[in-house]
Amino acid sequence: EVQLLESGGGLVQPGGSLRLSCAASGFTFSNYAMTWVRQAPGKGLEWVSSITTSGGNTYYADSVKGRFTISRDNSKNTLFLQMNNLRAEDTAIYYCANGGIVATVGYWGQGTPVTVSS
Amino acid sequence: QSVLTQPPSVSAAPGQKVTISCSGSGSNIGNNYLSWYRQLPGTAPKLLIYENNKRPSGIPDRFSASKSGTSATLGITGLQTGDEADYYCGTWDSSLSAGVFGGGTKLTVL
Numbered sequence: 001e002v003q004l005l006e007s008g009g010g011l012v013q014p015g016g017s018l019r020l021s022c023a024a025s026g027f028t029f030s031n032y033a034m035t036w037v038r039q040a041p042g043k044g045l046e047w048v049s050s051i052t053t054s055g056g057n058t059y060y061a062d063s064v065k066g067r068f069t070i071s072r073d074n075s076k077n078t079l080f081l082q083m084n085n086l087r088a089e090d091t092a093i094y095y096c097a098n099g100g101i102v103a104t105v106g107y108w109g110q111g112t113p114v115t116v117s118s
Numbered sequence: 119q120s121v122l123t124q125p126p127s128v129s130a131a132p133g134q135k136v137t138i139s140c141s142g143s144g145s146n147i148g149n150n151y152l153s154w155y156r157q158l159p160g161t162a163p164k165l166l167i168y169e170n171n172k173r174p175s176g177i178p179d180r181f182s183a184s185k186s187g188t189s190a191t192l193g194i195t196g197l198q199t200g201d202e203a204d205y206y207c208g209t210w211d212s213s214l215s216a217g218v219f220g221g222g223t224k225l226t227v228l
Contacts, residue, residue, distance in 0.1 A: 035217060045163065045206050047217030059215050095162055100217055102210045104153050104168040111162055
């Protein structure tokens, strides 16, 4: 059974940083691109970032480019999202999902909430 | 403003059929596989359709989808109250080098 378990969310002040993690199991992690998607309160889905299988190529939404960094550790089946210089508009539930970059975004985690507020 | 365009809401009676449209452009729907997702209230999105018209294991054949050019349609037959949810289309945009989603469609089963 595929499982994606996000962690690291919480309350942070504007300008602060958070590092999200996503522990994957039930599939060969290193064979899949991985993706972060977020959903602001009461809003739709917003693609945030994707990373290739090896981590050699990364892609970002314009809204987070230069502030967020996606990475992965294939030896630990874990995906990361380093979020710096956070803004109020980054407040959302952040979902980890397998796939992306042309391939289907298939399985989703349950999400971790991030609140940016003073 | 989402790159993919969906109607904000649709509704139909139990047992009836409903369709949800998704419109894009040549760099996204026209050039890449499209997926559909369902998000029940308070839960994470779940894959309904992948590669334009394929159903993952466990998704009933009440759900179907098609794609033509830069548009796609999700169809749901035999509507049930449990189908009330938000539905999203999504794909990759080759020009933007970014993932894109529709704004979502809220399905109400009257």
